[in-house]
Amino acid sequence: MHELLEARDEQRLIRLQRRLAGYKVLIIDDLAYVPLSTAGAELLFDVVSQRYERGSTIITSDLPLDEWINVFGTEQLTNALLDRLTHHVHILDMQGESYRLREGKGRQSNGAGAREAGRIISPLPGRSPRRALPN
Numbered sequence: 001m002h003e004l005l006e007a008r009d010e011q012r013l014i015r016l017q018r019r020l021a022g023y024k025v026l027i028i029d030d031l032a033y034v035p036l037s038t039a040g041a042e043l044l045f046d047v048v049s050q051r052y053e054r055g056s057t058i059i060t061s062d063l064p065l066d067e068w069i070n071v072f073g074t075e076q077l078t079n080a081l082l083d084r085l086t087h088h089v090h091i092l093d094m095q096g097e098s099y100r101l102r103e104g105k106g107r108q109s110n111g112a113g114a115r116e117a118g119r120i121i122s123p124l125p126g127r128s129p130r131r132a133l134p135n
Helices: 002-009 013-022 038-051 075-085 099-110
Strands: 025-028 056-059
Touching (some): 002 038, 013 038, 025 038, 038 075
Parallel strands (some): 025 056
């Protein structure tokens, strides 16, 4: 959002929008973590609209879709955005404890610190283990 707002203020918004529209996959992580300004919500809507049926967009959010109006400010804008996002979509509703919290609790209980060079990090289901990089 910050980059879109800065681009708008610096008269380079169209160039940034074209770049974002051209990506095969655009990932927007933690949407709705912080409420958007009216201008930010409208710019995000423009990006989603320009990508609609042209590229894949992955969005993660802790809020259920019916609460997105609190982030985008108006029912009309929220509905228009969700209309584009939920057409041709796979919604993954994941419940449960955050893996970050779970991993952090494991470190605290077994005394292992994140600074241990070369430790093995437990993989997610279906993934192979990876080695942590030394600090």
